[in-house]
Amino acid sequence: MRNSPVNPTATIGTCTLVGAGPGDPELLTLKAVKAIAKATVLLVDDLVNIAVLEHASPDARIVHVGKRGGCKSTPQTFIEKLMVNETLAGEHVVRLKGGDPFIFGRGGEEIEALREAGIEATVVNGITSGLAGLTALNTPLTHRDHAHGVVFITGHAKPGDEGTDWRQLAQTAHDAKLTLVIYMGISGSEHIQQELLHGLPASTPVVVIQNASLPHQRHAVTTLGDLRSTIEAHQLASPSVIVVGDVVRGVQAAQSRGDIIEPAPAQRAL
Known part of the structure; x- marks a missing residue:
């Protein structure tokens, strides 16, 4: 004790x-x-x-x-x-x-x-930020047509812990039509992306949301295949959540209507 x-x-x-x-x-x-x-x-x-x-x-x-x-x-x-x-x-x-x-x-x-x-x-x-971030984009975590459930999961394993079996989770998410909300996943996003691609198509919609619910909230919509490159291009950092699944198509639709403005990629120093 x-x-x-x-x-x-x-x-x-x-x-x-x-x-x-x-x-x-x-x-x-x-x-x-x-x-x-x-x-x-x-x-x-x-x-x-x-x-x-x-x-x-x-x-x-x-x-x-x-x-x-x-x-x-x-x-x-x-x-x-x-x-x-x-x-x-x-x-x-x-x-x-x-x-x-x-x-x-x-x-x-x-x-x-x-x-x-x-x-x-x-x-x-x-x-929790995993709910608030997507709500700020007028998009649900669950939807009768697109997601039958949601999984909140950490992308940062406890020291000494093997962490999440992302391949198995990807297959489960695909079979059960689940939304994945990944906390603390920015630093490990390249590994997470490569593992999820074993069970989810590269075309799976993804949105990365930084500073959820705050006036300076930023987000970038992408696909699972382009996740890491998008994070780097937009210089997205912690605290951020990564949302993976078909519900993100709602964010894509809102952006196409001009309801949501996606941030431009950060300018890199020459």
Whole structure:
């Protein structure tokens, strides 16, 4: 056990894992706003829009615990220790996370650490970027004619883990008509593309969406066969989601009507 159980007679605080959503502060739930306002300590991820903190009490202590792919991050064990110690000290702790705590947000690990310390936390869901990004383009993740389901999957495996069997997933997505939403897949996009091509046609529609729901959201529509070259041409970077499947034809149709403007490829220095 990482932590000793709490004395059942002691007065402890509360701990709430709150999803801050994909970036647009107006996408917060009312329950999230109430939890943030009640907090005496907020542990805030890098991807949380700073405007969300306007709902916090002026007396609240705000601790930034950065967790951003590809950058130096606060160790997860340190964050969990902070959550436990502050709660046991009687604080009302809010662990504020981008997107949803339980969709690639390490929320499961944090709940386990809290339980080991005798703390039962609550969770407030947030809108995940894989949904918000495509919604901003007026395109669904599922559609009766094009996609019977959706798979949210990470493109970044845990160190020492073999990661996803992309070939098997591609075949399943093809057979079952599924939309694939790949988080943290930019750095491994070349490998992901080559593996998916073993089960999906090169003509499969793909859209890459960066900074979902924010005013500076960018996207590029392409095909699976041209995925990596499109990412490079448009200089798309994290945080981005990659959406693969026939539902992306809705984005293509909107662009052909002029409803959505696709960003021009970035100019390369000579």
